């Protein structure tokens with residue numbers, strides 16, 4: 001997979017790719033991530049990328065011209081499966097969307113700022129609009145980092161024990177069951193007996209029951225979808 005990220009703040013989105021699982025995925029060649037500084041495509045000697053909105057109102061809008069230039073440049077080099085715009089009015093990211101996008105080869109992600117990007121950029125180029133939740137961030141960068149993490153960890157080979165991504169919360173529509181590690185007892189708090197029994201079918205059943213119970217308690221809305 002190759003991901004091209006267009007941003008006015010490349011420094012804001014670098015670090016998630018420089019540690020742990022994402023770093024290793026890049027080192028193993030399973031994903032390439034390229035940051036593109038939109039300011040380099042800015043207009044005039046100030047490298048302007050935003051302007052006042054037509055019709056008046058508070059807040060600047062990211063201009064069409066720099067975005068058109070950089071998107072067109074990138075598209076001339078390869079075909080993109082999706083050109084994604086990070087925005088609070090997009091489709092809310094969930095595991096199903098992450099699974100779907102993780103199967104793609106080439107992705108472009110546009111990070112918005114201020115009041116967002118000129119609507120004509122959305123009309124001309126954007127194939128998917130994604131929000132990471134019902135709150136407004138200062139820009140799309142942190143959302144893009146969240147999206148990238150959620151999809152890169154699903155690429156086969158990124159997580160060493162492949163089944164581990166498959167048993168994440170949400171993969172089967174349920175929250176994950178509780179997990180424990182050593183010691184078996186700590187300050188009087190014991191690990192459930194069943195997990196020490198070695199009875200694998202019984203352990204599987206216990207985990208499923210726990211996942212269902214946890215989902216009922218915390219996210220009953222997920223069960224109504226099953």
Ligand code: ADE
Nearest residue numbers: 086087088131132137143
């Ligand atoms: N940009 C600003 N807020 C956002 C959000 N909630 N999700 C994605 N991108 C955003």
